[in-house]
Amino acid sequence: MPKFVELWVYLSATPLFGLTMTLVVYVLAQALYARLNQAAWANPVLWSVVCLASLLTLTGVDYPTYFSGAQFIHFLLGPAVVALAWPLWERRAALRLHWRALLAAAVVGGVAASGSALLLGWVFGLPQAVVLSLAPKSVTAPVAMGIADKIGGIPALAAVFAVVTGMVGALSGKVLFDFLKIPTDAHGWMARGFSMGTAAHGIGAARALQVNADAGAFAGLALGLQVVLASLLIPLIFRLF
Amino acid sequence: MQSLQGLAWLLAMQSLGELLSRGGALPFPGPVIGMLLLLLALQWSWVREPVAACARFLLSHLSLLFVPVGVGVMTHLGLLGQYGIRMLAVIVLSTWIGLIVTVLVLKALKKTDHA
Numbered sequence: 513m514p515k516f517v518e519l520w521v522y523l524s525a526t527p528l529f530g531l532t533m534t535l536v537v538y539v540l541a542q543a544l545y546a547r548l549n550q551a552a553w554a555n556p557v558l559w560s561v562v563c564l565a566s567l568l569t570l571t572g573v574d575y576p577t578y579f580s581g582a583q584f585i586h587f588l589l590g591p592a593v594v595a596l597a598w599p600l601w602e603r604r605a606a607l608r609l610h611w612r613a614l615l616a617a618a619v620v621g622g623v624a625a626s627g628s629a630l631l632l633g634w635v636f637g638l639p640q641a642v643v644l645s646l647a648p649k650s651v652t653a654p655v656a657m658g659i660a661d662k663i664g665g666i667p668a669l670a671a672v673f674a675v676v677t678g679m680v681g682a683l684s685g686k687v688l689f690d691f692l693k694i695p696t697d698a699h700g701w702m703a704r705g706f707s708m709g710t711a712a713h714g715i716g717a718a719r720a721l722q723v724n725a726d727a728g729a730f731a732g733l734a735l736g737l738q739v740v741l742a743s744l745l746i747p748l749i750f751r752l753f
Numbered sequence: 754m755q756s757l758q759g760l761a762w763l764l765a766m767q768s769l770g771e772l773l774s775r776g777g778a779l780p781f782p783g784p785v786i787g788m789l790l791l792l793l794a795l796q797w798s799w800v801r802e803p804v805a806a807c808a809r810f811l812l813s814h815l816s817l818l819f820v821p822v823g824v825g826v827m828t829h830l831g832l833l834g835q836y837g838i839r840m841l842a843v844i845v846l847s848t849w850i851g852l853i854v855t856v857l858v859l860k861a862l863k864k865t866d867h868a
Contacts, residue, residue: 543835561823582821591763593784597791598808625851658782703859711851
């Protein structure tokens with residue numbers, strides 16, 4: 513028994529532990545999600561986060577130790593943002609055709625998501641640093657962290673808000689769109705997907721991609737546009753006030 | 754080999770983006786500039802093919818990449834205990850507002866597009 517404890521203490525402190533646990537838990541969550549016909553409530557990000565956080569709490573491994581391994585996965589968020597150039601390129605014909613409508617929707621939708629978060633945060637009496645961390649919540653996590661840092665928010669908190677935002681979008685998008693009677697024809701999928709990418713970034717786009725290929729592509733497009741617009745507009749607006 | 758080449762392109766563009774962002778004090782984060790540079794470079798097929806292979810793989814597993822930072826929720830349990838319900842309410846409501854506004858703008862503009 514003492515030997516096992518020693519081994520555990522050794523293993524749980526190496527980067528191998530955090531990296532392996534993240535992949536194993538995610539692969540299991542993904543398998544369960546597939547088994548449940550990709551039901552929105554079975555979202556693999558949500559359940560991976562819940563499982564890993566519980567696991568770390570139960571085993572007494574702290575977050576920095578876990579992250580020493582998980583950072584290898586986290587690092588790929590940067591190249592993934594660069595990779596968004598691909599869906600943008602792929603849909604360049606549709607982009608050229610509908611660029612006015614899409615750009616208008618990206619700007620108005622982005623301002624609505626960010627502005628309502630700031631306003632509601634202020635109305636609900638949240639501390640200023642928390643409110644500022646809410647501003648970039650509809651942008652993918654690595655970019656949200658950079659924006660929060662620039663405007664005086666807390667980067668780690670901004671990343672968490674972005675992840676929760678993505679999960680909320682992935683869980684409730686379809687219900688909202690059905691309620692609003694958005695059709696499921698070509699234009700309908702474009703609008704649904706684009707809306708998911710605008711308000712719920714990568715997690716919303718991942719969900720959209722599983723529901724419909726076109727919706728997924730437009731979600732990727734919206735996510736890429738939102739990354740550019742938010743990095744430009746949010747710090748600019750904060751500099752003016 | 755092709756996706757490895759693609760990864761090299763992604764990392765090179767990100768590095769170039771970081772250099773321009775820090776060096777030129779540009780308002781965009783490094784990866785965003787990298788994305789714009791790559792978009793320009795994609796018109797050449799010798800860039801496009803390797804990048805497509807790597808981007809497809811990376812983007813199809815995009816949700817995995819959010820897990821490590823999501824687990825970071827546990828480091829903010831103090832703030833969450835104090836303001837958790839209110840923060841969640843703000844996030845849920847503003848996400849719905851963002852989703853609804855975007856989809857309705859597109860629906861409205863679609864009609865004028867065809868007229």
